Amino acid sequence: MKSWIASFKRSFPKSLYRFDSKTVAIYSTDAWLASAAPEMVCFPKNVREVSAIVKFANQNKVPVTARGAGKGYVGGCVPVKGGIVLSLEKMNRILEINREDGIAVVEPGVITGRLQAEVKKKGLFYPPDPASLKDCFIGGNVATNAGGPRCLKYGVTRNYILGLEVVLADGTIVNVGGRTMKNKTGFDLVGIFVGSEGLLGIVTKITVRLIPHPQSRGAICAFFGSAVQAAKGVQLILEAGFLPATLEVADRLTLEAVRKAMGVSRIPPSDAYLLVETDGTEKAVRSDLKSIEKILFDLKPERVQKAFGDQATERLWELRRQFSGSLRATGMKKLNEDIVIPRSRLVDLFKLSEKIQKKYGIPVASFGHAGDGNIHVNLMLDPEDRKQKANADLALDLLFKQVIAWNGAITGEHGVGLAKMPWWSLAASPELRALHRTVKKALDPKGILNPGKFV
Numbered sequence: 001m002k003s004w005i006a007s008f009k010r011s012f013p014k015s016l017y018r019f020d021s022k023t024v025a026i027y028s029t030d031a032w033l034a035s036a037a038p039e040m041v042c043f044p045k046n047v048r049e050v051s052a053i054v055k056f057a058n059q060n061k062v063p064v065t066a067r068g069a070g071k072g073y074v075g076g077c078v079p080v081k082g083g084i085v086l087s088l089e090k091m092n093r094i095l096e097i098n099r100e101d102g103i104a105v106v107e108p109g110v111i112t113g114r115l116q117a118e119v120k121k122k123g124l125f126y127p128p129d130p131a132s133l134k135d136c137f138i139g140g141n142v143a144t145n146a147g148g149p150r151c152l153k154y155g156v157t158r159n160y161i162l163g164l165e166v167v168l169a170d171g172t173i174v175n176v177g178g179r180t181m182k183n184k185t186g187f188d189l190v191g192i193f194v195g196s197e198g199l200l201g202i203v204t205k206i207t208v209r210l211i212p213h214p215q216s217r218g219a220i221c222a223f224f225g226s227a228v229q230a231a232k233g234v235q236l237i238l239e240a241g242f243l244p245a246t247l248e249v250a251d252r253l254t255l256e257a258v259r260k261a262m263g264v265s266r267i268p269p270s271d272a273y274l275l276v277e278t279d280g281t282e283k284a285v286r287s288d289l290k291s292i293e294k295i296l297f298d299l300k301p302e303r304v305q306k307a308f309g310d311q312a313t314e315r316l317w318e319l320r321r322q323f324s325g326s327l328r329a330t331g332m333k334k335l336n337e338d339i340v341i342p343r344s345r346l347v348d349l350f351k352l353s354e355k356i357q358k359k360y361g362i363p364v365a366s367f368g369h370a371g372d373g374n375i376h377v378n379l380m381l382d383p384e385d386r387k388q389k390a391n392a393d394l395a396l397d398l399l400f401k402q403v404i405a406w407n408g409a410i411t412g413e414h415g416v417g418l419a420k421m422p423w424w425s426l427a428a429s430p431e432l433r434a435l436h437r438t439v440k441k442a443l444d445p446k447g448i449l450n451p452g453k454f455v
């Protein structure tokens with residue numbers, strides 16, 4: 001047993017930590033491939049306990065890895081250097097929903113979907129909508145700057161964070177930002193902590209901005225003979241002056257997987273799919289849908305479906321929500337990348353997927369948020385095929401190099417974590433990496449927070 005563990009046990013009540021093998025196994029992984037065991041998992045219930053644990057860790061040079069719901073896709077909360085996993089799951093209270101001020105104050109362990117449902121009861125809207133929202137925590141969303149389909153119109157998590165309470169590496173508790181819509185007192189330190197993947201501080205309280213909930217929503221989905229037509233649809237809708245809430249696309253391989261999973265009758269034998277959702281007043285939604293439908297009809301789609309109102313729109317979304325599950329149901333190992341490209345490169349990206357497929361023998365299924373260029377490129381690996389496994393990194397190398405050459409980014413919402421670490425130096429210039437090291441050193445001089453990651 002490591003020497004610090006005896007000292008920890010003397011300093012803290014038993015109810016605060018566990019280190020039985022079952023607990024350790026659960027807290028060793030996330031939704032990606034990596035796994036590493038911590039020595040101990042702590043379950044603080046308030047900021048004072050978080051501060052005391054982090055202070056102890058700093059004094060004893062023990063690694064501390066913050067953990068939300070463990071639904072990350074890049075191994076971000078995997079404690080590669082052991083030490084303490086600091087689970088925020090017991091800090092799960094919604095402390096305030098204030099209609100007049102348009103804010104909510106929450107603890108980091110609140111499930112994102114729960115926050116959305118609670119504020120909706122008061123006519124308010126928290127727009128960021130990662131597909132994992134029924135499970136992931138708002139604290140994890142802050143630490144990864146999570147996105148989702150609605151980002152095209154509403155922006156990412158950062159755009160809704162007004163203030164944070166953060167425990168720094170030495171245990172100091174600090175508040176950055178506040179609860180007003182604007183605040184230019186000093187640097188934008190909220191922005192430093194949002195997306196910092198647990199490397200700069202532990203987020204213990206979050207003040208989010210809420211907006212009025214849209215009165216109404218509607219959607220159109222169109223199936224096309226080629227990805228080129230779907231991509232054209234995206235451009236034409238935006239060029240016509242519409243800003244839909246979401247503009248989602250899918251390619252042939254994704255549709256094939258869904259056809260297998262849901263039955264052929266529900267999905268025509270088309271090669272591409274586009275889903276457009278608009279929201280706002282009832283009148284505006286009806287009028288937008290009419291105009292968008294006309295734009296899409298001009299592109300000669302093979303099938304179009306339209307929906308108005310919450311329930312009907314949700315029914316149209318059912319298909320979109322099957323993409324990930326259907327690809328997994330093929331029995332292949334799905335390596336989900338979340339690259340971002342300038343929107344004009346959408347067709348080039350689909351061509352690149354085909355090239356990767358031919359060159360490395362790995363099927364590539366792509367779908368995602370076409371409106372903001374954030375596409376989930378899924379390498380579908382046969383678990384039995386050793387050659388494919390060996391080729392996966394080469395395929396990713398080709399993908400990421402091309403994305404960077406197009407002035408895109410290797411990750412739009414999942415973060416760097418462990419998964420993208422091999423490409424960190426490709427994606428960030430030497431000066432940018434040095435700046436990251438300077439910030440890290442200033443805030444965490446002993447390097448105890450989530451060590452072994454990209455900085």
Ligand SMILES: Cc1cc2nc3c(=O)[nH]c(=O)nc-3n(C[C@H](O)[C@H](O)[C@H](O)COP(=O)(O)OP(=O)(O)OC[C@H]3O[C@@H](n4cnc5c(N)ncnc54)[C@H](O)[C@@H]3O)c2cc1C
Nearest residue numbers: 068069070071072076131132137139140143147198203413
């Ligand atoms: C099915 C599925 C669909 C998904 N869809 C999306 C999507 O549409 N958009 C998207 O952006 N992501 C998506 N993700 C990825 C993932 O859900 C998000 O990254 C989410 O924000 C992770 O939240 P979490 O609570 O699970 O965090 P975790 O996985 O527990 O942690 C993620 C990172 O945040 C750090 N962290 C967690 N809590 C804190 C805290 N309080 N203080 C400091 N650091 C902290 C951890 O150390 C780690 O580095 C999806 C994942 C799955 C499994």
